[in-house]
Amino acid sequence: MKQILKKVRTFAQENELFDPGQKLCAAVSGGADSMALLRILLELQPEFGYQLTACHVNHGLRGASADRDEAFVRGECGRLGVPLRVFHPADVGFAVPPHAGEDWARKLRCACFDALHAEGITTVAAAHTATDQAETLLFRLARGTGLHGAAGIRPKREGFCHPLLCLTRGETERFCTGCGQRWVEDETNDSDAYARNRLRHGALPALRSANAAAEENLARFCEKAARADAYFAQKAEVLLEDAEALLPQRLPAGAVYAMQKEEPVWALGPLQEADPLLLEAALHRLVSPVRDAEEKYVRLLCTLVEQGSGAVQLTEAVRFWAGGGVLWVEEAVEKDPLPEAGVTALPLPFSPEKALELRLPGGWMLETRRIPGGFPEKTQGVHKKDLKNQADYAKITMLYSALVLRHRRPGDTFCPAGRGVRKELRKWMNETGIPPEERDRLPLLAAGSEVVWVCGAGFADGLAPTADSEVVLQMEAQKMEEEQ
Incomplete structure (x- = not known):
């Protein structure tokens, strides 16, 4: 003692x-x-x-x-x-x-x-x-x-x-x-x-x-x-201060707007010439006030600085831009969307034990229910295309304690059934060919950044019911126009 x-x-x-x-x-x-x-x-x-x-x-x-x-x-x-x-x-x-x-x-x-x-x-x-x-x-x-x-x-x-x-x-x-x-x-x-x-x-x-x-x-x-991080943090602060002081005479319109809002703008030259470790430390300081500064987000910004042009979306409201020799941050002004009559706004906490019938943004109708497991498909009256929208109820309730119905967010990941490979949701949507205009309005079920179910694609890998499943969670979603 x-x-x-x-x-x-x-x-x-x-x-x-x-x-x-x-x-x-x-x-x-x-x-x-x-x-x-x-x-x-x-x-x-x-x-x-x-x-x-x-x-x-x-x-x-x-x-x-x-x-x-x-x-x-x-x-x-x-x-x-x-x-x-x-x-x-x-x-x-x-x-x-x-x-x-x-x-x-x-x-x-x-x-x-x-x-x-x-x-x-x-x-x-x-x-x-x-x-x-x-x-x-x-x-x-x-x-x-x-x-x-x-x-x-x-x-x-x-x-x-x-x-x-x-x-x-x-x-x-x-x-x-x-x-x-x-x-x-x-x-x-x-x-x-x-x-x-x-x-x-x-x-x-x-x-x-x-x-x-x-x-x-x-x-x-x-x-x-921690000691090494403190050392690089001091050097990074100096690097960012120098990059703010060495701006070119002509700035892109976005950078001008940022400066009018008294937001910082950094010259790309000093950042591109900096030691890679020092650049990572500097960009970590820019990411951390916005979101959890995971390595992947710092690397995305490093690539943006190296390329000198383009944009990186860190959150729904914050995007970093590069162009015209400078780097700046753009913050979206959040506006309350006008509610549609009879439409349930997302995000919405999701309780697997409750049956739901909801009209969702984007013209979707969602119905969820629990059904007994272990019955033949013909007895349940379930079409093959709906099987992907079924999950073992016990697995869902055991693995996920805080499910939310919502739309996609930066950082979301999804593991499609039968693939066994987790991907960024953004990349998966690109590979699947989902039209860009539909991606932000597609309903999905998520636990944190892990997407459990995507409308049209079904449940993630490993959640499908088996012959031993006592209870099955079924989610059915379709466009309102199709119903009519």
Whole structure:
């Protein structure tokens, strides 16, 4: 225990995590990591002089288990004499959707932390460990990332700190055991439905078998990547400032309009002459305020700069343009579309268990229903062309917790049935020959950026019902003109 306290003390001092009089709030879920965080912060409080409180977020997603965790945290904070603030979704204006997922839960926690900051809390301390850091690094590398993403979770950022990044999950459990501190287990951590859990259960044990210190080594790599990223970020800022100052005399109309709106415009010359790593760092700084700065978006902008002409659509509202020797950003002015009588506006949360009959934008009529599985096709009265619009209901409900009916968005991907290859939806639409005028109005079903069903193409690969399927989800869509 003393050795673990020493590690956290040294880590906090090196990263300047604590200040005397600081109003510090520990985010406590009730798990081993967060209970270790609370006990360690209590031990270090006299030395660093911060004011310590705790908070707990009951997401309302796990029923009795969530209420059990809340009661446990209340009891432990009362026993330890730590003031506790408990949040429920309604406390910050949230309502639990029918199929809330990790994204919704993350937004809820952020809203709760914002409320704490508004009430005077200086810093929220989170219980992320070196194990979480290793998982984050592997996840980002698999998805595609640069130095900034490879730096992982930073020890400190505005309003937040992570004092346990120097400890592994095994060390937090040993600390709790050593001081007689109980904790609760979140049963969702055992499920492989989430990508991070699959890394936790598969990749990390395999790496530990190669080197027992794998987690610490991966976390150390993140520290080095963070230092390198900070260095390139400073150089990138200078590069962008120089590119803003060296504009040609004549500018394209779009760049002129951007400058009239006091938006930055950059000369392409300095960007094209820059070291490729420095250019990537500079373009990462341009992408990150707009969307999650994945490697593919940075590379798209790099290609745009190298070509010197063209455009890259980052979101529905933000597009980067190059031409006439300059680079500029164009932001669309969002307008509320005029509603059509009887037409359901998209996006719309989708609950597989509910039968629907909707008129959608673009002249589509959509009907969804559940039907018994295991019957011959002739008994069901299903045409062969409709089979692609059937999915195993159990697979859908198990794999996807937050489905949305909507139109396409930048970054969407789709894996057509029978192909086994995931593609960007944009490329798939090009290859399939869908008319450009129809692509933005074609209804689809998605979970995040993963498209599960496309009107006219059916469900994605791996979702088709089998002879063992007890219940089948069927989605039927057709043009209103065809009905008439």
